[in-house]
Amino acid sequence: MATGIDRGSSAPWPYPRLVAHRCGGTLAPENTSAGFDACVRYGYRMVEFDAKLSADNVLFLLHDDTLDRTTNGHGPAAAHTWPELVALDAGAWRGAEFVGTRLPTLADAAERCARDGIAANIEIKPCPGREVITGTLVAQGALALWQGRTPPLLSSFSFDALAAARDAAPSLPRGMLFEQVPADWLRIVSELDCVSLHASHRYLSEPLVAQIRASGLRVLAYTVNDPTRARLLAQWGVDMICTDRIDLLT
Template sequence: MTYPRIIGHRGAAALAPENTLAGFAKAAALGVKMVELDAKLSADGEVIVHHDDTLGRTANGEGPVAQASFAALRALDAGGWFGPDYAGERIPTLAEALEAIAAAGMGVNVEIKPCAERERETAEAVIAVVQEHWKGNGPFQFSSFRPLCLEVALEQAPDYARGFLTDSFAEGWLERAQALQAVSVNGNYRHYRKDRIAAVHAAGLLALAYTVNDPAIARQLLDDGMDGIITDVPDQMMGL
């Protein structure tokens, strides 16, 4: 299993509204070969692409996503906050995003990002959508900060690669990644020391770092052996 050195975070989050079809198209136009996105459930069980548990930052609504129907979410503007050129951009379904990403020839990292107490429900729904709609030839993985979500992915979709997400590399992080049969450890770059990269490689896994927006830091991480960089600014990273 290999992944591109540069992965677009939520599409190309500094260049177009995150987690939107416009954002994925922007990444593709830059030559990005893989993007990351966030998948969660609406109140009525539709799998959507959206990061936050609450509305307001990247869509012009308010309140918890988990309490909003898909119809209500679909009516929101998910692009105007970024700039007038993106006004009217909608929150996409995961199915729509997967089809667009595949059509653009990119791979995808689907982060399973459940709202509170919806871990298994969200994981099962996300997996079902991926199994039906992901037809791309590019690299793929599920990732999550929630171990239960990756456990469900291992149980129900063992042939799909898994990435173990960690922020602080808490004690036992590598053992947990191995127990989940992850192919990569996707860690916060601020805590991804060179010895940790070496430990990941010694375990036969890949080292991916998020969210790296300084080209000098990215260059150092790659020189230290990092296999891939997840970034909001792929336009600044593509030459590394």
């Protein structure tokens, strides 16, 4: 294994069971410092967030390819420079109490993780056509920013982005993201040298979880907002449960 975390499912695992989706779930503007505040408030020790590149190749947090849904900006995120992006309001859409919230950089997120003792799952979220460069720069940035601490778990729906991350920072752990787990999942995760497989909880079953874990992989289920479902997934052996309801899943 090239990664610094043992792939064996019986080996020590450095990440907690519960993961806050997009930093703060539904309690704060997604992918912002306000989400970290919510995590601290509810005792969460791990966040998931989305990282992409500005036009001038600054690593920052945003889920969508466009700015319209979660900021007062418009159009493709990849067409804007960081000075343009950092001037946007990324909180007003979520509520008056969040007016003036700014988009954070990956460095900002690393600083919050260090300050609050929070682990990270960084989803590499490339804009169309920028898969390789985004995977490369996110991995390089994460390697430098989390040096000396529990490494962030990198994940992506993009095979090319995760392959680029593997090549750029082979020591960082990786997890392949699927919605529904495909028949050839083992070939894909083996080629990417993953330590985990991440999938929508709606398509997971107890036999499938057992099969994945028997291969030596850990399992992350997203986005689980019902406590009863979360308990069942944990009974099946799911290692990480990503949720929007950090106020319900404790």
